[in-house]
Amino acid sequence: MTVKINKKIVSYGIKKPEDEAKNEATTAEKAPAEAHGEFRREGNVVHMTETLERPDELIGSTYKVKPPVADHAMYITINDIILNQGTEQEVRRPFEIFINSKNLDHYQWIVALTRVISAVFRKGGDVTFLVEELQAVFDPRGGYWKPGGKFMPSLIAEIGEVIEKHLTKIGMIQPAELDEHQRKLVEQKRAEYEAAQGQKDAFAENTAKEDNGGFPAGAQLCTKCNTAAVVMMDGCLTCLSCGDSKCG
Numbered sequence: 374m375t376v377k378i379n380k381k382i383v384s385y386g387i388k389k390p391e392d393e394a395k396n397e398a399t400t401a402e403k404a405p406a407e408a409h410g411e412f413r414r415e416g417n418v419v420h421m422t423e424t425l426e427r428p429d430e431l432i433g434s435t436y437k438v439k440p441p442v443a444d445h446a447m448y449i450t451i452n453d454i455i456l457n458q459g460t461e462q463e464v465r466r467p468f469e470i471f472i473n474s475k476n477l478d479h480y481q482w483i484v485a486l487t488r489v490i491s492a493v494f495r496k497g498g499d500v501t502f503l504v505e506e507l508q509a510v511f512d513p514r515g516g517y518w519k520p521g522g523k524f525m526p527s528l529i530a531e532i533g534e535v536i537e538k539h540l541t542k543i544g545m546i547q548p549a550e551l552d553e554h555q556r557k558l559v560e561q562k563r564a565e566y567e568a569a570q571g572q573k574d575a576f577a578e579n580t581a582k583e584d585n586g587g588f589p590a591g592a593q594l595c596t597k598c599n600t601a602a603v604v605m606m607d608g609c610l611t612c613l614s615c616g617d618s619k620c621g
Contacts, residue, residue, distance in 0.1 A: 421456060421466055421497030428454065431468060434542070436535045440528055441517050445475040449532060451539045465543045467494045472532070479528075486532075501546055507533025522601040524594055559616045562606055588613055 433452035440447075454468040469491040472483045493500055512527035525531045540546040593603040595612040602614035609620035 421454070421495065425454070425495060425497075427468070432465075434539060436538070438528075438531055438535060440519075440525070440531060442514075442528070443474075443476055447472055447474040447476075447528075449535050451536070453543060466497070466545070467500065467536075467539065467543070469494060470536075486529075490536075501540060504533050504537040504540065504546070507536065518601075522588055522592075524599045524601070526599075555616050559613060562611055563613045565606065 431452040431454060433450055435448055435450040438447045438449060450471045450473070451467055452469045452471075453465045455463060455465050457463045470487050472487050474483070490503060493503060508526075508530045510527050510529040510533075512529075516524055516526040516530070518524055519531075525534070537546060541548050588600070588602040589604055591604075592601045592613070593610070594601050595603045595614060595617060597612065597617040598615040600612070600614040603610050603612045603617075605611075609618055611618045611620075
């Protein structure tokens with residue numbers, strides 16, 4: 374039988390009968406497990422795939438979100454699956470998400486959003502990009518302030534923050550914490566700012582700090598951490614929460 378070769382030959386090999394027998398034996402070993410489409414295996418490590426079947430029981434966490442723009446709270450549940458349980462490669466990965474609320478005004482887009490996010494979770498791989506994509510959604514009617522002085526541009530953005538919190542909890546995202554030097558520098562700058570303000574009415578000052586998460590009254594919004602903690606110090610805008618400074 375003549376076979377036309379349309380590509381350049383870069384290597385060749387001799388096919389032996391013992392090689393065929395070895396390949397058939399390897400295929401027969403993998404067939405029972407992979408026939409059900411349960412996982413993809415590389416060596417001894419099992420990876421998530423979009424064909425992974427849902428176990429009867431999953432572990433997860435539920436987070437309460439009560440934005441001031443909504444009449445009712447939203448409860449966000451993220452369930453996880455454990456891969457390679459009992460081995461050195463054991464990992465916990467998100468598998469599905471559910472959002473429940475008494476408010477039926479957002480029912481359609483909530484159902485659509487949870488199905489899409491769950492599909493991304495089940496496909497596996499690096500799903501941390503969802504956090505940035507959701508937090509970049511802005512409400513045309515304007516966002517709102519959370520307790521503690523953090524600004525949320527939309528309800529979708531707060532869902533993204535919940536997913537970020539959960540992925541950080543299970544180890545997929547490393548928490549962005551200040552090192553010891555940065556922490557001391559922020560505390561020093563904060564003390565200098567408060568000292569420069571002089572003696573003010575104690576009651577008014579404490580009330581303002583409580584409403585603003587402990588930061589000085591009149592602080593501006595930080596574009597890096599979305600917290601109202603930016604003050605003018607030594608002629609430079611400095612964030613007292615994350616340490617970001619316009620002067621470097």
